[in-house]
Amino acid sequence: MTILCLRFQLPSAGETVLPGLLTLLREFTPVVEAAPPDAALADLGGAERYFGRNAVELAAVIRVRALALYGVDCAIGAGPGPMLARMAARDAAPGVTRVVHEDPDAVAEFLADKPVWALPGVGAATARTLGSYGLDTIGRLAAAPLSTVQRLVGARAGRELHEKAHGIDRSRVVPNAAARSLASERTFPRDELDPFQHRRALLSITEELGARLRAEKQVCRVLALTVRYADRSTTTRSRTLPEPTAHSSALTDAAYRMYEALGLQRARVRAVALRAEGLGPAEGTAHQLSFDPEDEKARRLEEAADKARARFGPGAVIPGALAA
Template identity: 65%
Template sequence: MNTVPEVPGILYLRFSKAGGGLPDSAGHEGLLALLGALTPVVEAAPPDGALADVRGALRYFGLDVRGLASVIRIRALALHGVDCAIGAAENPMLARMAARRAAPGTTFVVPGGGAAEFLADRPAAALDGVGAATARTLCAYGLDSVGRIAAAPLGTLQRITGVRTGRELWERAHGIDRTAVLPGAAARSIAAERSFPRDELDRERQRRALMSLTEELGARMRGDGQVCRGLAVCVRYADRTGYSTLTRTRTLREPTAHSAALTALAYRIHDSFALQRARVRGIALRAEGLMESERAAHQLSFDPVDERARRIEAVADRLRDRFGPRAVMPGRLAA
């Protein structure tokens, strides 16, 4: 019996100001309200994105997905001065991946039933949930593309990466995503941004901005009893076309809110851009995969330096709660 392919009715939108950079928190809220006027099923993905289930809106307005995406882009540009890169697919994972392929002002659509073709030539690291370490492990076995991962037997993937991870990897490589768009859900990520008053070439100042971001996000997560599974660094820099944005995501060795671990990973991501003398205008940091700290597994450490650093961090958090966020800070930021 023939089945009708599912309509690509899930949108992932990446916002950027028309002149470059990310919208501020008020602008992001305005964009979410704009989407909310079209569909009630909208999930925020700060600092620069949103998920929307528009299947009902497509029927209501009598538009196809490209037509509705055009309406959203025009309204966002006219009302908020924000451009949108939009990915459309049949589930959130595919929509996020499609949005990464879309340039600002364009829509990339993965047609219903077209997941296998879309995913086949993508590198292993492009798949949701695959960090740098897992990608290296898969590549060592010749599984360097999503198509090759999908062709591998489930048992083989489970022997390489573990039972649970192998199952999730196999499903994602086949375009299966069991998550849904959750309006009003607790944030899965938190973000912060630092903008420079002028194009910044000094690498040390860029790294100080990164450290201040990791300190801020780490303190926020510890205060809320949360940890994150990974970090995304977004760098806005000047080039021949004006301003461009690069974003890269890496997975932590274990879920954490420890500022030192966050800073070390943020520095590694920053190094991977290899921008050299790039003129950087702003840096944003997003902590992804938030979860309750009590639910996270923690590798026991017998390193007294690490344990002492965590105790000092806890004391510093209490002092900041009492005397303000600048009461205690790393010496590198106090200069």
């Protein structure tokens, strides 16, 4: 067991903390992969030999140091590969390390009762196709003949899916750096079922991100949405914007579109987060001209609101939908 997946409980301004946390991980191993918006993978194969400790013991040290240096707790998954480590981290509560041992029986037991959509690469359409044939859990998928799975989803995809259902993971931890980004999260006081409250939280976040981008004279090219559910599982989607922007209305529209595309029906949502990625300087950024007077009016109002916030604080001006 050499791979850790760490899901950090980042504050709203997590983009300022994440690079430091990645640096902390690199004190244990150079093989660290940032996994935005709030996670990282670390291959501890060499670290186990160097420090004379196993991955679980090293995970405990990393957690203590993250808390001491940054005030950030984390949920940690440990497994023989990135896929199982990620899945274990989704099962773990903050302050807990969930371990999946390399033994095939232990892997099979860990995966057996999980829904097929828990496997990476299985979207809603594939899950529906498999479910219509009774392959709604990973255990049932693993027990199905390879030829059956290939007939349902295709030869190549079927083979990859069948391997993943048996815990076979051919991916590796690829060292990278955290991309420059801005992020914010809203956690509900209780598991929230109401889509209106979900959208209200997204509006609050896009207003905040837009104001922060404009204050820093930045624009973003990509917006990523993360939804965390009551069972601590998460869904992340991203969208490349039509043009780089810092305007809250454009961010809100993109966030709503991603949220609607998830098709959440009576989902128990614990938190929603947005991350503005692909940042660049606003100066010199091309803007597509609009002849819509409402668009120009919105931009003028946004400029006036920014001036009021700069003078009286971030809560000086908020949308009417958030004042109710």
